[in-house]
Amino acid sequence: MHPDATSPSHRIARVAAHLNPLTPPRPQMEEAGLRPVACRAKGAAPGFKVAVLGAAGGIGQSLSLLMKMNPLVSVLHLYDVVNTPGVTADVSHMDTTAVVRGFLGQQQLEAALTGMDLVIIPAGLPRKPGMTRDDLFNKNAGIVRSLCEGIAKCCPNAIVNLISNPVNSTVPVAAEVFKRAGTYCPKRLLGVTTLDVARANTFVAEVLGVDPRDVSVPVVGGHAGVTILPLLSQVSPPCSFTADEISYLTNRIQNGGTEVVEAKAGAGSATLSMAFAAAKFADACLRGMRGDAGIVECSYVASEVTELPFFATKVRLGRGGAEEILPLGPLNDFERAGLEMAKKELAESIQKGVAFMNK
């Protein structure tokens, strides 16, 4: 390091470059042996570049906070069409490793996406009481399309975690965008269904009277109503339920989103539990990308597990995303009937997403 590298003027220059992250590092800083802070974590410590699109929203703000706390993240880009300067300034004061940069509006989308390893998308309208997730389709499909066009152009190899509803249709929209751009890799497009698993673990643990962290419930199918199919016969650790418990649990898990929408009474849908779930899923993706073995999560992905082109099951996460789609495993009669209902609705939702791109 240059002998003056720690002098007050150098330190101030370094901080200034950090505060205005779009400013390229000054040549004299490099001569002095100073590296912009954004690169610091790229050495011994593993560090991934992560973007949150919709970062100023209800999910986006909490998710940005949680991603700033993740030691696997070296650079965190926060993009929204409103309010990112404030959210970025706020989150950037957390004394954790990730360097935070904010991007505001369509004209900064490309800068937000360039070089990203993982892109998390919670952009889009949330439900109000009385609405289905499908009622969000017209607005959110357009948002997802434009964001995915940016991803195809600026970070075509990034892994995408798609949260925007209706997930059952927005994932097919994203796939069509990437196909058209010639960048589609099914392994890298993951619809986030982790909140269904979190709810299932919570509600099952309540019934069993155990710690939810010790419970693991596979939830397959999709992310809306009857397409959310908890496999209560495959709960780990193994346990059994009465018919009433199965009916209560299935109904509560399938309607968990509506429970929150109604409780919020017009102020939106699940944001805090969703941010928690999205951060958990993103962390699992990052650990897979780092090369950790045995990372398995449920996700809505391109799949051959059923005759449908997309389906949520357990997937094994690896360096390239969803490296392996795991089978459904043995289902009981109740689950087999649920699967048929789920597939019927899913087929229509998938078709709607594909048709949106072929209009």
Ligand SMILES: NC(=O)c1ccc[n+]([C@@H]2O[C@H](COP(=O)([O-])OP(=O)(O)OC[C@H]3O[C@@H](n4cnc5c(N)ncnc54)[C@H](O)[C@@H]3O)[C@@H](O)[C@H]2O)c1
């Ligand atoms: N997958 C799931 O399990 C799950 C769970 C909860 C919510 N959701 C969905 O997540 C989405 C966001 O929910 P929320 O509560 O955070 O909503 P919100 O309204 O609080 O936030 C959405 C954010 O998206 C931003 N946005 C809108 N258009 C954009 C664009 N073109 N580019 C970038 N940002 C844009 C808005 O400015 C806003 O800040 C909704 O569609 C909701 O239904 C999904």
Ligand SMILES: O=C(O)C[C@H](O)C(=O)O
């Ligand atoms: O229910 C919603 O609209 C939001 C989300 O999909 C959820 O499951 O909480």
